[in-house]
Amino acid sequence: MSDFVIGESDFLLDGRPFRILSGALHYFRVHPGSWADRIEKARLMGLNTIETYVPWNAHSPRRGVFDTEGMLDLQEFLRLVAEAGLYAIVRPGPYICAEWDNGGLPAWLFSQPGVGVRRYEKQFMTAVEEYLHNVLSIVRPLQIDQGGPVLLVQVENEYGAFGDDQVYLKSVAEIIRAAGITVPLVTVDQPVGNMLAAGGLDGVLRTGSFGSRATERFATLRAHQPTGPLMCMEFWDGWFDHWGGPHHTTSVEEAAAELDALLASGASVNIYMFHGGTNFGLTSGANDKGVYRPTITSYDYDAPLDEAGNPTPKYDAFREVIARYAPVPDERPAPAAPAPTYSVTLEEPIRLLANPGHWGAWSDHASMPTLDELDARLVLFRTDIDVEGPALLTVGDVRDRAMVFLDGHPVGVLDREQHDNAIMLPRGRGRLELVVEDQGRVNYGPRIGEPKGLIGSVRLGSQVLSNWSACTIDLDAVPGLWAAGSTDALGVGPTAWRASLEVERSADLFLHTETWGKGIAWFNGFCLGRYWRRGPQATLFVPGPLVRPGLNELVVLELDVLADPTARFGPRLSLGPVEL
Structure with missing residues (x-):
């Protein structure tokens, strides 16, 4: 067991100054069979910590449910982080943003008349307390002072950009403490005076979220917090994409220079994202600032590891920067090989309008x-x-x-x-x-x-x-539509198709969708997510652990028009143009 506290100017691990070099890696955006690989690649880049959000709505799709199976096994994820010799930061919200559906808040919450949204309101707080006790019962025995990897737990998320209900914020912190969390608590806000004031709490370490001008940002943060370690909890190294927009990228050289400036200031950092992963299923969120713009399935984020977990030029550039400030392992990840290519025909159409009761x-x-x-x-x-x-x-x-x-x-x-x-x-x-x-x-x-x-x-x-x-x-049941044994003649309206794919070995696959319309795809019953010919992304990522040697099944629900009923799997990701 170790002791981790907030000192006058540094984090202190067993009494010695400790700089957090963290990377964001969301367990719920990565297939569990790939968790260990992504964590190891974080270690090889020189990181000593992994940060993750916790999505309330994924764990609790219905009230009274708290699912921790498969991709939601937070305990196993944190165990793998510890096994790799790394530490962890947990950010349970209850609100997470994260370009995730509803910012992580369950839709069932809002069926209650008068329920509050991120404010001190009885119905909302009752649900928040139930959720936080569920998730923190997993985190509690995994804290560093109990022999686990967890160094920090965050209170809410960028609250200063939303509201100023200090009673609510303080109550969330009190619930976290009452759940047995003894490690330091933090808040995060953009380093703007009013946001830091509204989103921070006395006695809780304030951290910042930004992607540039570290000296200026930390000066603002220091004005609101005269003592304690400086930390950028979200160092934005890329950005997310919307359907119909470009694929966002950032300059490798500029991102590396900004990281260098941040570390030169002596601050700690959490790189957002180290590996973005995928919004599998129907988990992607949206923004609406006058125009509604839904987020795409890929959460590549132009991160050091791409959507498929392969190192990018940004990985090597960040690794070089980190090596100026901390030890970095000599070993490097192996370069990625092209994925196997296949082409199969989609057949046996079943139309929604022909027999809706079947759906x-x-x-x-x-x-x-x-x-x-x-x-x-x-x-x-x-x-x-x-x-x-x-x-x-x-x-x-x-x-x-x-x-x-x-x-x-x-x-x-x-x-x-x-x-x-x-x-x-x-x-x-x-x-x-x-x-x-x-x-x-x-x-x-x-x-x-x-x-x-x-x-x-x-x-x-x-x-x-x-x-x-x-x-x-029932979208979960779409891959099983053929069990009834009937197919339809081609016609208008949403239509499900399926194809069989014979493969020699398990490997990541990249399903090309640019010749299709708009819809959802499943591979061996696992929902890969949405596709849309608007782009920018033109591939859906199929994680290798889903792919079985031998026969595999692809199911596609086309909501628009499937002009070419062919499923093509290409050698690499295709995330679209960077300019429109």
Whole structure:
């Protein structure tokens, strides 16, 4: 067991000054079979610590549930960090941002009328306390003063950019302490005076988040905190991407120079990200600052390790910088070999509109329910309409995308990003069907926790449409659709396809999606995430541990048009253009 405390100017490990050289590595964005590899590559770059967020909504998709299986096995992840001889920083939130769906806050929280969002409100605090006790029961025995790797635990996350409820912030810190956390606590905020004031707590170490101008940033931080070690808890070495935007990169030379300046100041650092990984499943978030922009599946972040865990030029540059300030192992990671290439045909289409009951359960509603009320991410809504002539269909607010069909024929799409809320139907009689998709919840700012679906009245002309039937699509069950043994003729609307892939050995694969439309893919039942021809990313990453020697199954749910029903696996990542 060791003693780790905050000194007048340094962190002190067993009484001696200790500089934290950390890298962000989110266990929930990396297949567990790859955790040890990524941790070892952090050690070889010269890092002595691994930092991770904890996503509340992933662990608790429903109230009363706290899942720690598979990719959510935080205890095993921290055990592997310790086994590699490294330390750990845990940032449990409850809010994490992280470009993660809803910033990590569970959607079920907001079904409670009057519930608070990141403020001292009884319902919210009760849920927060339950969550933090669950996650910190894992962290508690793994603290450094109990023989584990955990050096620091963070209180909330960049709270000064959101609010100024000091009662709330202090209560979160008290819950963390009451859960048995004895290591030092920290907060993090951008080094702006009002944010540091609103997001910090007396007696809790303030840290900063920035990617440049370290001397200036630390001077601001020091003005709010005269003593204690300086630390950049998020040294931004890249950025994330939105659908329809460019792939963001940062200059290797400039990033390395900024890291050098930071370390020359004597400060500690957490590189965000050391390895970004992937927003597997439907976990990516979104931003909305007047325009809704959903985040892509890849969380490559232009980090020292790319999405597939391979060293980039930034890895070598950072390693060289770190070697000026701390010992770095002589060994280097082996360079990555190209992935094997394959091409297989997608076959056996099953159309949603042909037999919706095969995809999920129907329910009837007098008025349009939200996706939250149905606990769903994709829903087919149906009603009959009967008015004269062409008619204008309008919706209060579209969150986030609705495909419109009339008597089985496509009419168009209502897209939140385009601020669409109206579409002309060619006639006012027939069966109206709307396929409504949640493209990711906002993870930053005042729109956190907002409901999904078609919000407000759905009208045809001046008539409010009622008597809706809703088929809630069970996305987890899509890979099993063929168990019923029926396929459909090609036609319009969302369609599931599958293909078999024979491989010689387990290896990372890169599934190319640029010739497809918009949808979701699964490999051997594991949801790889969303794809969209808008880009920028043109590949979905298939982690090697998922790939079995012999026969493997790929399933694709195409929501738009699959112009080429061929699945191609290429030799490397394709994350898109850096300029548009």
